[in-house]
Each structure stands twice: as structure tokens, then as C-alpha cells.
Amino acid sequence: MTDSILVSDSVGMRFRIYHEKIMTLKEAVVRLFKRKISYEDFWALRGVSFSLGRGETVGVIGRNGSGKSTLLRICAGVFRPTEGNLRTTGKVSPLIELGAGFDPELTGIENIFLQGALMGLSRKEMKAKCGSIVEFSELGSFIDTPVKNYSSGMYVRLGFSIAVHVDPDVLLTDEIIAVGDEAFQKKCREKIDAFRKNGVSIILVTHSMDLVKAMCQRAILLECGRVAFEGPPESAVEKYLALLAGQWKPGL
Amino acid sequence: MKRLYLLQHLVARDLKVRYKNSMLGFVWTLLNPLLMLVVLTMVFSHLFKFESIVNYPVFVLSVLLPWNFFSQGVVQSTNSVVSSGGLIRKIYVPKTIFPAAVVTSGLVNFLFALVPMSVLFLLLGGRATPALLFLPVSITVLFVFTLGIGMTVSAFNVLFRDTQHITEVGMSMLFYLTPIVYPLSINGKAFGPEGLRSILRFNPMVYMVESFRLPIYEGTIPSPTHFGIFLSCAILSLAAGLAVFRSLDEKMIYRL
Numbered sequence: 001m002t003d004s005i006l007v008s009d010s011v012g013m014r015f016r017i018y019h020e021k022i023m024t025l026k027e028a029v030v031r032l033f034k035r036k037i038s039y040e041d042f043w044a045l046r047g048v049s050f051s052l053g054r055g056e057t058v059g060v061i062g063r064n065g066s067g068k069s070t071l072l073r074i075c076a077g078v079f080r081p082t083e084g085n086l087r088t089t090g091k092v093s094p095l096i097e098l099g100a101g102f103d104p105e106l107t108g109i110e111n112i113f114l115q116g117a118l119m120g121l122s123r124k125e126m127k128a129k130c131g132s133i134v135e136f137s138e139l140g141s142f143i144d145t146p147v148k149n150y151s152s153g154m155y156v157r158l159g160f161s162i163a164v165h166v167d168p169d170v171l172l173t174d175e176i177i178a179v180g181d182e183a184f185q186k187k188c189r190e191k192i193d194a195f196r197k198n199g200v201s202i203i204l205v206t207h208s209m210d211l212v213k214a215m216c217q218r219a220i221l222l223e224c225g226r227v228a229f230e231g232p233p234e235s236a237v238e239k240y241l242a243l244l245a246g247q248w249k250p251g252l
Numbered sequence: 253m254k255r256l257y258l259l260q261h262l263v264a265r266d267l268k269v270r271y272k273n274s275m276l277g278f279v280w281t282l283l284n285p286l287l288m289l290v291v292l293t294m295v296f297s298h299l300f301k302f303e304s305i306v307n308y309p310v311f312v313l314s315v316l317l318p319w320n321f322f323s324q325g326v327v328q329s330t331n332s333v334v335s336s337g338g339l340i341r342k343i344y345v346p347k348t349i350f351p352a353a354v355v356t357s358g359l360v361n362f363l364f365a366l367v368p369m370s371v372l373f374l375l376l377g378g379r380a381t382p383a384l385l386f387l388p389v390s391i392t393v394l395f396v397f398t399l400g401i402g403m404t405v406s407a408f409n410v411l412f413r414d415t416q417h418i419t420e421v422g423m424s425m426l427f428y429l430t431p432i433v434y435p436l437s438i439n440g441k442a443f444g445p446e447g448l449r450s451i452l453r454f455n456p457m458v459y460m461v462e463s464f465r466l467p468i469y470e471g472t473i474p475s476p477t478h479f480g481i482f483l484s485c486a487i488l489s490l491a492a493g494l495a496v497f498r499s500l501d502e503k504m505i506y507r508l
Contacts, residue, residue, distance in 0.1 A: 015506070025414040077344035080502055100342035105269045114265055117258040118345055 005201050006052040006075065006092075006170055010084040013045040013070050013225075044070040045225040047084070052170065055199040059212035059233055061240050062222035068205045071222070072172050075203060090169025093119065098159025104148035108139055108158055111147055115162045129165045136191075137161035138184070157184060164191050171195060174205045209237045223250050255346060262353035267360060281361045282368045285316055292316070296433045304438050307469075310378045314468035315432050315461050317369060318390070321362040322398050322460070323423040325355045329402030330409045330419045337410075337508035347504060348497050351406040355399045362391075373468070381471035390463040393479075393486045397460070400489025407496045410504045430457040456485040 018039045045067045052058055060068050073079045074086055076094040101118040102111045112133055116126040134143050137158045204216060212219050212233045219236035221229040228250035229239045242248035271277040289312060297308045305311050332350040409415035429451055437443050452458055459482035462474045
């Protein structure tokens, strides 16, 4: 077995759901005197353990609200798990929300550098990659236009192009293969296939069962924040469909 | 190192975007304090009849730019983390970078505005003295002070959005509680009512004013004690900012 590049060790993520959201100082003071800060604990994830080998593609499936996106955000380092821990070695590139760091007033090329800096790349690296990012995005002369004038397709195309050019060791994707038109989608698929060949590990969150079966070596089925099943993609998909149909209940 | 590179980008973005859709663009950096100076001079030199203050415009000018840098830095920092919330929720970015970028771009603006302002200073009859060489020190300390306060308020604003309104009102209050348009004393006699003076005793901005007004207007440098107080305040404020971020950093994400 190859060495693990990402290890999740019984990760749990707790959110406090406040019944009344305290957003102002006045409310906080009032509550303090009333001694009535009521909240519920909600575990979005509990006891999630898995590892991701170098060059492995793992699918994460599950119903809406089962904790898939929370898991990705923990992998991306946005959330720190409430319990357990998650270790990564290498560069994690989240393809979660494309173009998250774009400034609408800046041009495409300026945003490439800004986004690169946000993702932790140095100037030298960015200078080297800039050309191929522009080329991959197929934006042509629009690259010197402020991105506020972009169509939504152009926007995500640029975002995708940057994200795949940061030379990640782990790529986190959340339903992003459906970017742009048919031709661009094909290009994205090819790029991701190339990544897999080059030993990049991928965590693929998706509702497309075909994609899971086609791309993943392994799949994890999440249900209510827990790992309901982990194993071959075909079996995971089967379990998931059974779960949806109400024919199978995971023994959690 | 990479953080520094990111900071540089955020600052450049700030400067580019700030004046992008205005006709006069960067000129506003210079025009803004100039117009403010005209207004303040017209209002206060007539209202208070500071006849014994030689060259009132230079008196005000000496503190105006540092004050603007400080107050704008703090007010704009307040919202900096909150307004980047969308980004922070998606990719991991060290959050202190946002107030730091705001205050740094404020510093760049400040330094640019210094050039035409020194021309104005000479035109108004100000004298260039060796004491002006003290200004880089004052500016550095003011930068640290502003950064610390900016970090603190930006963190609090994530938890309580009131902070934004409090800093805005607080800054206009502080403007009058700081000897910017009036002196601490006239001809050796303390200026203003007793109430104001007892507040001024506890206002660290008094020492900030001294660190700029003495070199620019009087041609002397501040006493080590007074400058020491200013420096201590700056270090304390930066320590407070770092401490607040350290203790609130992980809570912030749930409030953005």
C-alpha cells in the first residue's frame, strides 16, 4: 500500500446551533443577565476515520446534510475538528468554490496572482504558471477585463484553471466537474485524469454515481455524519441507493 | 515569506480598487486632506480665535495626516475580516492578514500624501528643521499602534457587528478629544475646560500628536518620557491585537 497523504483519525465536528443568534453586543448583555443562552449541539461529523493514499481517488457520497461538505472543509483547513485530528502532508488545493478570492474590480490576470497568493504560492511559481493558466481558461483577450464583466461560465473557468495549476498533492472537489460547456468539461475530466496518473490524490464529493464508479478506487458513504460504509465504489453506490430507497439501514 | 507576498497582493488590490472608478483617482489621496485642512482652518481659526497660535494651518497640518491614517486605518480594519468572510469560509487564510493589509495600504497612501503635503507645508511658511528626521520613527510607532487597534476591533467585529458603529462614532469623538485643532496650552496656560483636560490626561493620542507636532511645527523632538509612553501604547496595542486573535481565531469561523 502506498503511504498515506491524508489521515483522518476519528474526526468529529460539533456546531452549536443557537436558538437565537447573538450578533450584537446588546443581545449578548441582555442574555448574560437572563442567563438564558440556549443552544443545541449538532454533530455534523462524528468518529470519521479514513486515510487517503498517494495517487488514490476516493469518492465521498451521501445524502444532503450527511456531512460531505463539512468533511471537505476540514480537509481544506477551514474548520478545525472539534475532536480527533486530521493530518495532511503536502499541498491541499480545494476546488470547493471556484474563484472564492476573486475581486470583481480586478482583471483576470490580476486575480490569477491574487488567488495564487491566497493559495500560498510564491511570486516565482505564479509567474511560471501564469501563461498556462490563461491558456487553459480559454479566456483570450478577456483576461485583461475586470472579472465583474465575466459571464458565470468564464468566472468558474478561470477559477478552475487556477485551482488545477497550483500543483496540488491533494485535490478536493465538490461537484465541480460540471464546469462550463461540454468541451470545457471534457478538458476538466482530462486534466483530472492526468492528475491521477501523476500521483495526485483526489477526494471527490459528488452525487453522480457514474462518476464515482468511473473514477474512484474507493468510496465512503456518509450518513448523519458517520461513515456508514467504506469500500469498493460499486458496493458503496449499491448501499447508497438502498439507503435512499429505505431498504438498508446502517448500524451506526 | 509567503504571507508577506500575500500581504503585498492584498495591499496592491486595495490601492487599485480604492480609486478605480473615480475620475481623479489617486489625486484624492492628496485632495482629501487638503480640503479637510481648508475646512478645519476656516472653522476653527474663526470660531476659537487662536490668535496666539502662529501659522494655524501648519499647526493643524502637522497632525492631520497622521490622524487620518490612524482613524481611517481603524475604521476600515473593523470590517476587514467580516467582509472577507466568504473567502475565509472557503479557503484557509490567516485572518490577521486582512487588518494588516488595510493598515499597510493606509500607510502607503499616507507616505504618498506626505510629498505634496511637504510642498504645502513650505508654501504655508513652515520651516524645515533637523527635527523632521525624527518623523520616520514617529510614523513607525504610529503604524504599530494603528495595526494593533485595527486587529483588535476587526476581531471583535466578527463577534459583535456593533463594533463597526462604535468605532465610527468613537473616531469622531476621539477627534475632538485629541488636541488636533486646538493646543494643549496657550502661552503656558492650559487650554480648555477642566473636564477636557482630565480626559486628555488619559488619552494616548496626546502623545501621538506630540510626536508629530513637535518635529513639524515646533522643530523639536518629543521628550523621552512622552515618546516612551506613545511607544509603550503601540506595543501594548499590538500585543492586545495578537492576543485577541489568538483567543478568538477559532471561534470566528462560526460567526462569519
